[in-house]
Amino acid sequence: MTDRIPVRRALISVSDKSGLVELAQALAGQGVELVSTGGTAMQLRDAGLAVRDVADLTGFPEMMDGRVKTLHPAVHGGLLALRDEPSHREAMAAHGIGAIDLLVVNLYPFEATVAAGAAYDDCIENIDIGGPAMIRAAAKNHAHVAVVTDPEDYPPLLEALAAGGTDLAFRKRLAQIAYERTAAYDAAVSGWMAGAIGEATPRRRALAGRLAQPLRYGENPHQAAAFYTDGSARPGVATARQWQGKELSYNNINDTDAAYELVAEFGPDTPACAIIKHANPCGVARGATLAEAYARAYDCDRTSAFGGIVALNRTLDGETARAISEIFTEVVIAPDADDDAKAVFAGKKNLRLLMAGGLPDPAAQGEVFRQVAGGFLVQSRDAGRIARADLRVVTAKQPTEAQLDDLLFAWTVAKHVKSNAIVYARDVATVGIGAGQMSRIDSTRIGRRKAEDMAEALGLARPPTEGAVVASDAFFPFADGIEALAEAGAVAVIQPGGSMRDEEVIAAADRLGLAMVFTGQRHFRH
Numbered sequence: 001m002t003d004r005i006p007v008r009r010a011l012i013s014v015s016d017k018s019g020l021v022e023l024a025q026a027l028a029g030q031g032v033e034l035v036s037t038g039g040t041a042m043q044l045r046d047a048g049l050a051v052r053d054v055a056d057l058t059g060f061p062e063m064m065d066g067r068v069k070t071l072h073p074a075v076h077g078g079l080l081a082l083r084d085e086p087s088h089r090e091a092m093a094a095h096g097i098g099a100i101d102l103l104v105v106n107l108y109p110f111e112a113t114v115a116a117g118a119a120y121d122d123c124i125e126n127i128d129i130g131g132p133a134m135i136r137a138a139a140k141n142h143a144h145v146a147v148v149t150d151p152e153d154y155p156p157l158l159e160a161l162a163a164g165g166t167d168l169a170f171r172k173r174l175a176q177i178a179y180e181r182t183a184a185y186d187a188a189v190s191g192w193m194a195g196a197i198g199e200a201t202p203r204r205r206a207l208a209g210r211l212a213q214p215l216r217y218g219e220n221p222h223q224a225a226a227f228y229t230d231g232s233a234r235p236g237v238a239t240a241r242q243w244q245g246k247e248l249s250y251n252n253i254n255d256t257d258a259a260y261e262l263v264a265e266f267g268p269d270t271p272a273c274a275i276i277k278h279a280n281p282c283g284v285a286r287g288a289t290l291a292e293a294y295a296r297a298y299d300c301d302r303t304s305a306f307g308g309i310v311a312l313n314r315t316l317d318g319e320t321a322r323a324i325s326e327i328f329t330e331v332v333i334a335p336d337a338d339d340d341a342k343a344v345f346a347g348k349k350n351l352r353l354l355m356a357g358g359l360p361d362p363a364a365q366g367e368v369f370r371q372v373a374g375g376f377l378v379q380s381r382d383a384g385r386i387a388r389a390d391l392r393v394v395t396a397k398q399p400t401e402a403q404l405d406d407l408l409f410a411w412t413v414a415k416h417v418k419s420n421a422i423v424y425a426r427d428v429a430t431v432g433i434g435a436g437q438m439s440r441i442d443s444t445r446i447g448r449r450k451a452e453d454m455a456e457a458l459g460l461a462r463p464p465t466e467g468a469v470v471a472s473d474a475f476f477p478f479a480d481g482i483e484a485l486a487e488a489g490a491v492a493v494i495q496p497g498g499s500m501r502d503e504e505v506i507a508a509a510d511r512l513g514l515a516m517v518f519t520g521q522r523h524f525r526h
Contacts, residue, residue, distance in 0.1 A: 245352030
């Protein structure tokens with residue numbers, strides 16, 4: 001006794017034509033009757049294959065610009081009928097409904113249409129109706145019908161048919177894949193439409209992704225993990241081409257994303273580098289060249305940079321690659337890399353080089369998800385940005401033009417540091433970073449200590465915090481933070497403002513001779 005079912009009739013209707021002719025030729029070679037629609041049928045006929053139109057089954061032509069062609073009992077009865085149920089067989093015989101043993105369907109390219117920035121009406125026309133309906137019907141009846149929704153499943157399908165037919169385990173797996181596809185499709189449509197009509201908090205929210213890479217483990221070896229892509233065109237770790245190195249790990253992907261999103265804040269005009277460790281920057285700088293930007297970022301915290309992620313905002317060149325290769329680095333990501341850089345890294349087999357093809361737009365809208373017990377949180381991406389015109393000087397002392405440059409630079413970096421965040425910067429380079437502390441004063445002290453440790457290691461005559469500016473991702477609740485910054489040698493501070501004790505904090509800055517500007521914008525990052 002076997003649960004293998006031979007295929008006598010297959011309905012094929014696909015948007016993605018890859019592998020189509022080869023599949024149909026193999027089916028026809030096994031005596032399978034081919035039924036098809038529209039462009040699929042035309043391509044099969046052009047290949048010399050005998051194809052029966054769906055209209056022959058239904059008795060109705062395709063109509064309404066193809067919106068109606070498969071929504072008919074002759075199709076859905078052929079997919080849904082239980083072959084071992086007498087009443088179903090009687091109904092099929094009474095109404096002239098033939099069994100469909102195999103359904104091969106992939107859907108209108110809705111996700112690609114949206115990603116291409118198509119107009120609303122074009123997106124609507126790319127919402128498939130008949131395809132999902134047939135897929136769901138065939139998947140429900142997997143006891144008798146095989147359904148294939150992805151060209152990558154053509155080879156195992158043909159192997160099964162060559163062995164005498166599809167078995168139940170294989171059909172179950174195909175059905176599960178089919179429901180994945182329709183669920184992801186509906187998620188894409190509902191998510192797009194919520195955005196199109198300005199619905200920020202839809203009543204129900206669905207998430208979908210396509211498996212890009214099974215991962216060896218998650219944050220720790222005892223955690224299972226995988227990497228999924230959402231189909232968006234945002235340049236970054238998901239879209240990048242990996243030139244060399246072993247597969248990325250869960251932590252590599254997370255940290256690389258953090259690094260590239262940070263360096264993208266500076267755009268492509270001025271060379272910039274960000275070095276990330278555990279999703280926090282340990283050094284960020286701009287420079288006249290990429291090599292200079294990297295060297296200045298590295299000098300912020302050489303200890304933490306070991307085994308870190310390096311992100312660059314321009315094409316990686318050989319000089320910069322040689323500097324990076326002097327220490328162990330996990331991943332380097334840049335828009336591109338020249339042949340010289342690739343040759344340098346070729347000797348570092350374990351270093352992953354990713355080329356993203358562009359920079360993500362830091363001002364673009366998007367959503368961030370975080371799971372909690374019993375649900376998940378959704379918020380818009382922190383696309384907040386400020387310019388000089390947005391700053392409000394609140395102290396008697398005015399910052400200089402150079403200090404304003406440093407303040408805006410430090411503020412940009414602080415946006416990407418885990419709260420509570422304190423960033424010391426000088427000459428558009430970080431010199432000390434305090435991240436992720438429960439108390440802001442502790443972040444202030446840690447950033448100073450790191451700067452002093454680095455100064456000692458480099459043999460500097462004075463700590464880099466002397467003459468530096470400081471950014472705080474949120475307001476200072478007490479004057480003690482300002483006092484600690486002044487003690488470290490800082491000369492100017494940028495912060496959101498908004499504390500109940502703002503007057504006390506401003507008075508402390510005036511007393512200690514610091515310039516202070518308020519942004520009116522907070523950048524918590526948890």
